[in-house]
Amino acid sequence: MSAVSDAPAVPRTLVGIEGVSRRFGAVTALDEVSLDIRQGEFFALLGPSGCGKTTLLRILAGFESPDAGAVTLDGADLLALPAHRRPVNLMFQSYALFPHMSVARNIAYGLEREKLPRAEVRTRVAEVLATVGLTEQAARRPHQLSGGQRQRVALARAIVKRPRLLLLDEPLSALDKKVRAEMQLELKRLQHEVGITFVVVTHDQEEAMSLADRIAVMQDGRVQQVDAPVRLYERPATPFVAGFIGANNLFEGTVAGDGLSVAGLGTLPARGGFAAGAPALLGVRPESVRLGENGILTGVVADVSFYGGVSHIAVRVPGHDRPILVAAQGPSQVRAGAEVGLGWSPDDAVLIAR
Amino acid sequence: MPRRRLIYVPFWATYVFLYTPIVVLVVMSFNSGKSPYVFQGVSLKWYGELAADATVRQGLVNTLIVAAGTTVLSTVLGTLLAVGMARHTRSRLLDALGLLPAVLPDLVLAIGLLVFYSTVRMTLGLHSVILAHTVFGMAFVAAVVRTRLTHADTSLEEASRDLGASPLTTFTRITLPTLAPGIAAGALLAFTLSIDEFVIAFFTAAPTEPTLPIVIYSMVRFGVTPEINALATILLAVSFTVVIVAQRMTRLTESLS
Numbered sequence: 095m096s097a098v099s100d101a102p103a104v105p106r107t108l109v110g111i112e113g114v115s116r117r118f119g120a121v122t123a124l125d126e127v128s129l130d131i132r133q134g135e136f137f138a139l140l141g142p143s144g145c146g147k148t149t150l151l152r153i154l155a156g157f158e159s160p161d162a163g164a165v166t167l168d169g170a171d172l173l174a175l176p177a178h179r180r181p182v183n184l185m186f187q188s189y190a191l192f193p194h195m196s197v198a199r200n201i202a203y204g205l206e207r208e209k210l211p212r213a214e215v216r217t218r219v220a221e222v223l224a225t226v227g228l229t230e231q232a233a234r235r236p237h238q239l240s241g242g243q244r245q246r247v248a249l250a251r252a253i254v255k256r257p258r259l260l261l262l263d264e265p266l267s268a269l270d271k272k273v274r275a276e277m278q279l280e281l282k283r284l285q286h287e288v289g290i291t292f293v294v295v296t297h298d299q300e301e302a303m304s305l306a307d308r309i310a311v312m313q314d315g316r317v318q319q320v321d322a323p324v325r326l327y328e329r330p331a332t333p334f335v336a337g338f339i340g341a342n343n344l345f346e347g348t349v350a351g352d353g354l355s356v357a358g359l360g361t362l363p364a365r366g367g368f369a370a371g372a373p374a375l376l377g378v379r380p381e382s383v384r385l386g387e388n389g390i391l392t393g394v395v396a397d398v399s400f401y402g403g404v405s406h407i408a409v410r411v412p413g414h415d416r417p418i419l420v421a422a423q424g425p426s427q428v429r430a431g432a433e434v435g436l437g438w439s440p441d442d443a444v445l446i447a448r
Numbered sequence: 449m450p451r452r453r454l455i456y457v458p459f460w461a462t463y464v465f466l467y468t469p470i471v472v473l474v475v476m477s478f479n480s481g482k483s484p485y486v487f488q489g490v491s492l493k494w495y496g497e498l499a500a501d502a503t504v505r506q507g508l509v510n511t512l513i514v515a516a517g518t519t520v521l522s523t524v525l526g527t528l529l530a531v532g533m534a535r536h537t538r539s540r541l542l543d544a545l546g547l548l549p550a551v552l553p554d555l556v557l558a559i560g561l562l563v564f565y566s567t568v569r570m571t572l573g574l575h576s577v578i579l580a581h582t583v584f585g586m587a588f589v590a591a592v593v594r595t596r597l598t599h600a601d602t603s604l605e606e607a608s609r610d611l612g613a614s615p616l617t618t619f620t621r622i623t624l625p626t627l628a629p630g631i632a633a634g635a636l637l638a639f640t641l642s643i644d645e646f647v648i649a650f651f652t653a654a655p656t657e658p659t660l661p662i663v664i665y666s667m668v669r670f671g672v673t674p675e676i677n678a679l680a681t682i683l684l685a686v687s688f689t690v691v692i693v694a695q696r697m698t699r700l701t702e703s704l705s
Contacts, residue, residue: 157606177609190607194625203621204611255611 105132108291109154109172109259114163115315116149123149124160125315131259136285136292138306140299142338146315147295151261154293155184167258178207183257187264189248191236197247198223198232204255222254225284242273249281253288262294266301278304299339303327311335327379333448336377343383343418345376346448354445358413362390363438366445375446380406380421382442385428389437393418395430409434470684477677494678504679507663510574514649514659515642517578518585522638525582526589527631531623533590534597547594550587557583558651565652572654580652581642588641589634596630629697636694640687 109131116124124146131137139147152158153165156177165172172180183204192200198219205215223229226246236244245265252260265281266274282305285292296302302309303323311318311326311334319331330336336344347356353363354376364376385407393411405426408417418436428434477495481488498504533543549557561580570576604626608618624631646661653659658666660683667676 155606155610157609177606178612178614182610184607184610186603186607188601188603190601190603192604192607192622203608203613207612207617251611 105135107131108133108168109293110164110166110169111150112164112166114150114153114160114165116146116153116158116160122315124153126163127312127315127317129310129317129320131291131293132308134289134291135307136282136294136305138302138309139293139295139312140302140309140338141297141312143297145312147297147312148263150312151184151263151293151295154259155182155261156180181258182261183252183255183259184261184263185248185252185265187267189236189244189268191244191247191251193236196233196235197228197239200236200247201251201254204251208255218254222250225253225287226250226280241269242277245269245277246280249284253284253290256288257290260290260292262292264296265294267296267298281305303339311338313338329444330377330446333375333446336375336444336446341380341419341421342377343380343416345414347374347376348372349374349445353440353443356414359391359411362443363440364443364445365440368445368447373448375448376443377446378438378443380419382438383418383420384437385409385420385422386435386437389435391418391436393434393436395428395432395434398426398428398430400425409436411436473677474681474684476674477681479674479677482674494674495682497675498678498682501675503663504660504675507658507660510657511643511660513574514577514581515639517574518581518642519635519639521578521582522585522589523631523635526586526634526638527593527624527627529586529590530593530597531619534594547587547591549584550591552584554645554647558648561648562651572652574653574657576652576654577649577659580648581638581645584648585638585642588637589631592634592637593627593630596627600626632697633694636690640690643686644683 107130109129111127111129111131114124114127115122127146127150139150141147149158153160154172156175159173167181172182192203195203201219201222202215205218210218219232220229223232226249228243228246228250231239231243231247236247239247245268249265262281266277269277278301281292281294294302294305303326306323308320308322309326310320313334319326319335321329321331326335326339330339330342333344336342345354345356345359345362347354347359347362349355349366349368349370349372350361351370353361354374355361356376362376364378366374368374381404391411391414393409395407396410396417397408399406403423405422405424407420407422407426407428409420410417420436476485476487478490478492479487480491480493529546533546537543557580561576561583565572565576604622605618608622609615613621644661645659646665649659650662650665653662660679664676664679667673
């Protein structure tokens with residue numbers, strides 16, 4: 095049988111990262127990190143500062159070498175190539191635009207290094223300028239542009255090289271809120287349009303969730319979980335992910351037959367294939383918690399804040415040190431001081447090994 | 449109120465002390481009389497005599513050759529030294545040793561170089577003065593360029609490599625243009641330092657090829673003439689122009705980047 099082009103795409107690995115470690119003196123920036131980044135996907139490395147995500151990005155770009163481990167691109171050893179010979183481009187957090195060159199010269203720089211004919215360089219620069227909407231700013235210097243425009247130039251300069259892999263270091267962090275939202279959509283549109291595999295590094299979980307097809311959550315040089323944003327939100331695999339991604343109500347206890355047995359609160363319902371008696375964490379999202387006359391727990395409303403579309407209600411439950419967060423649609427009916435019951439469906443609660 | 453004004457007296461006194469000799473020198477260079485102390489009338493007579501003096505002319509040519517050679521050598525070597533220190537070593541000792549010739553007493557350098565030249569049996573001439581001046585000129589250029597390098601954004605060089613430029617292309621297309629203001633300032637500094645350097649030139653020049661400061665020194669030994677005032681005034685004008693141009697250039701290129 096011959097291959098059919100529109101057969102269900104089997105995700106093909108573009109970048110294979112295997113057991114990569116990197117130490118800086120006593121600090122372990124990366125500890126045996128293994129990841130597969132697939133052809134054509136928008137991949138995010140998410141984690142707090144110092145988790146090793148930037149080191150991993152710099153290893154992919156060729157500015158750092160790992161102490162141990164292997165990195166392949168299309169099955170070929172990537173680490174053997176110096177930075178300037180890799181089919182990989184990086185969009186710097188600071189953008190790193192060349193201040194002594196115009197926008198057009200900045201973008202042409204990478205193509206000129208490939209020794210392409212001048213006419214081709216000119217057409218490709220014009221094309222990419224049109225793609226990012228900066229045709230009229232072509233002759234300007236970087237310092238004459240706004241933050242958002244500089245970011246587009248940095249992006250254009252990287253994608254014009256048509257790399258196999260585009261790395262983006264905190265791409266939206268230098269922009270103000272409104273421009274950020276615009277550029278977020280723009281990045282997604284561009285990624286679809288040019289079909290390049292994107293790897294974005296960010297500490298902002300909303301940014302990662304909204305942009306990426308898959309996210310690797312990192313902490314202390316280790317990969318905690320790799321999943322699609324929705325899976326990551328609904329089924330966090332480690333206590334760190336449960337606390338880092340979105341708001342969560344977490345309870346510590348031991349697994350009982352039909353949930354988690356928590357000291358002072360009784361057994362809280364949840365589903366999960368853990369052996370009874372194992373120590374675990376139960377996580378339930380604020381929007382999964384229902385307020386009612388009676389429920390699994392009872393508490394006193396401590397605070398109600400209305401955010402337009404939703405209300406956030408904090409409920410103090412005796413025996414639990416942190417207030418339980420509840421998100422309700424629309425303006426809330428309860429007032430601070432009222433006694434309420436809290437309940438959730440066992441399907442909405444997730445058990446996490448600890 | 450009078451008390452507050454009194455505070456300014458030492459301030460102005462300092463300026464008077466600093467600039468009176470220079471003002472007197474410039475004014476006296478336009479004196480028509482022969483005495484360097486009594487002003488008799490305005491004239492450009494001494495500038496004319498200066499132009500006619502073959503020794504002075506030869507001294508000036510020698511000095512310009514030395515200054516030009518020193519500037520070229522110091523700028524190239526000093527820039528490379530700065531890049532090496534900033535990008536390829538973390539040794540603070542090497543850093544300090546690289547910049548040391550800028551602060552070493554001239555006499556130490558002069559004697560050291562003279563001993564060195566005679567050890568390797570090098571004949572003295574303008575070339576030996578150029579080499580000697582390059583020793584400290586290079587350190588000054590390196591110091592200026594080094595300062596700029598430490599403030600420069602290393603991600604520019606990384607971006608260049610990322611876009612496919614070899615290390616050499618990155619150096620010529622990105623590093624050098626970013627450093628240009630520093631390099632220009634360093635070059636002008638080396639030029640001005642070389643032009644009026646006396647001690648080291650005196651030790652390392654051949655007696656037959658004196659530089660201008662040495663020529664002036666031998667003229668002064670027979671008494672200060674208005675001709676020397678005129679010469680000093682010209683040197684002053686050249687130094688001023690160079691310093692002002694250097695500052696302008698630095699500011700201009702800085703506002704561009």
